[in-house]
Amino acid sequence: MAANSASAGAVVRQQTLKNSIHCSGVALHSGAKVNMVLHPAEADTGIVFRRTDAAGGSEVQALWRNAVETPLCTTLVDGKGNQVATIEHLMSALNACGIDNAVIELNGAEVPIMDGSAAPFVFLIECAGVETQASPRRALRVLSEVSVAEPHRSASLAPGNGFTVGFEIEFPNTLIGRQEWFTEVNESAFKRDIARARTFGLAQDIEKMRAMGLARGGSLENAVVVNGHEVVNPEGLRFSNEFVRHKVLDSIGDLYLVGTPIIGHFQGERAGHALTLRLLHALFAEEDAWEWTELTVPAVAPAAGAQTQPARAVAARA
CATH class of the missing domain: 3.30.1700.10 (lpxc deacetylase, domain 2)
Incomplete structure (x- = not known):
């Protein structure tokens, strides 16, 4: 996996995915089959979830101010009331792997559970590759x-x-x-x-x-x-x-x-x-x-x- 490389004291740069990558799986709580694509994103985009199935489109940034309390999972809600649930395992992998910017496309209201861990999402990130961007990381x-x-x-x-x-x-x-x-x-x-x-x-x-x-x-x-x-x-x-x-x-x-x-x-x-x-x-x-x-x-x-x-x-x- 690519990593920031610089001399001591140099500013660490933001990172995104090098390529888009797709997976599909079952939603833990709804039981629906969900297709998901992880896309690269420009610097300072953050992590954005996009629901392709929502009428009129739906995008929500993965920030605490956009999250709501729901039983047994972490859920985001956009300005129209569209939800994206069970994001925590994917967010954990993105955090640990140093991905600052990505757009996550879903055709449903929940991230697929995969095997119940973050390991499949780490694998997806590794397969997509990591690209260093120009903007500093904070x-x-x-x-x-x-x-x-x-x-x-x-x-x-x-x-x-x-x-x-x-x-x-x-x-x-x-x-x-x-x-x-x-x-x-x-x-x-x-x-x-x-x-x-x-x-x-x-x-x-x-x-x-x-x-x-x-x-x-x-x-x-x-x-x-x-x-x-x-x-x-x-x-x-x-x-x-x-x-x-x-x-x-x-x-x-x-x-x-x-x-x-x-x-x-x-x-x-x-x-x-x-x-x-x-x-x-x-x-x-x-x-x-x-x-x-x-x-x-x-x-x-x-x-x-x-x-x-x-x-x-x-x-x-x-």
Whole structure:
């Protein structure tokens, strides 16, 4: 995969896809078959979702201000009320692979679930190739801690070096139990430790979700199903702690709704998509808690794919 290459201190440039690439699959919640095409986009476009099936056309930028709280997934809504749902796994792959600009075309209201992880989307990005653009890449640097909470769950962003994520989950009386995990987020770590972790659910909740119009496309081919202290999937787990790793994967995707990489630490305690979105609203409401900063190549080269460090803050605000 192409990567930014420059001498120490040089400005890191934005990236897009080198070529368009197509895939198709089942939508997790609606059960509909969806065709999707990832297209290159001009610098400063951001990640834009375009629904080709919507009357009069539909485009919406993947930003926190365009997201709405929906059960069990991350959803964008355009000015006409058209939705694009279940974007979190694709957004996670785009974030980790350093794709700043892309147009995602869909002929339906939901991103295909593929195998329930981000690995198929990483593969698509690798097949399309990555192209460096002329414009500098910026990031959001967290300057002071911001947190949101409700009974038994919380989410926070705090200052840090690079981008790190910690997460804790607890599902009593199941195989999942209590799991904690912490990771630095960079491209190589994402591919190795995070991308393959699949979405999951409890067998006892499946009928209730389908009655709500959710998980109609769910199967053992795109989700891990836990029945008490057993994994129903014949192939078992990809990681012993696949459940908490998937929550980290979701968080990386949801946090990309900032519109840039984040320099800071995210901590989730039994948090979900809705709470993470509320955290982003809280962050941007605190103007002194963050700043934009351009990214430069570090003076000492890190391991391949590691997160570049910030240069100087610029005046622009969201």
